[in-house]
Amino acid sequence: MQEEILIPLIIFSTIFGVAYVYLTTRNKERLALIERGADASLFNSGKKRGLGSIVLNLALLAIGIGIGVLVGAGLEQGGMHADVSYPASIFIFGGLGLVVSFFVDRKLEKE
Structure with missing residues (x-):
C-alpha cells in the first residue's frame, strides 16, 4: 500500500530536484560571468x-x-x-x- 504512494513521490521529487539544481547552478554561473564583465550576448550563442x-x-x-x-x-x-x-x-x-x-x-x- 505504501509503495503506491511512495514510488511516484520519489520519482517526481527526483525530477524536481534535478531541475532545481540545474537551474540554480546555471543562474549562479551566469551571475558570476556578468560580475566579471562578460557580455550578455554570450548566453544567446546557442543554437x-x-x-x-x-x-x-x-x-x-x-x-x-x-x-x-x-x-x-x-x-x-x-x-x-x-x-x-x-x-x-x-x-x-x-x-x-x-x-x-x-x-x-x-x-x-x-x-
Whole structure:
C-alpha cells in the first residue's frame, strides 16, 4: 500500500530536484560571468531550435516506431519469437527515423 504512494513521490521529487539544481547552478554561473564583465550576448550563442524542428524529430521517430511494429509483426508471422522481433525492429527503425531526422534537419538548416 505504501509503495503506491511512495514510488511516484520519489520519482517526481527526483525530477524536481534535478531541475532545481540545474537551474540554480546555471543562474549562479551566469551571475558570476556578468560580475566579471562578460557580455550578455554570450548566453544567446546557442543554437535555437524551433517548434517545427522538434515536431519533425518526433514525427520521424513515430514513423520509425510504427514501421518497426509492422516489421516486428511480420517477423513474428515468419516464425521469430515476439520477445525478440518487436523490440529489435522498434529500436532499429526508431533509430533510423532519428538518423533521417538528423539529416533532414541539417539540410533545412543550410537553406
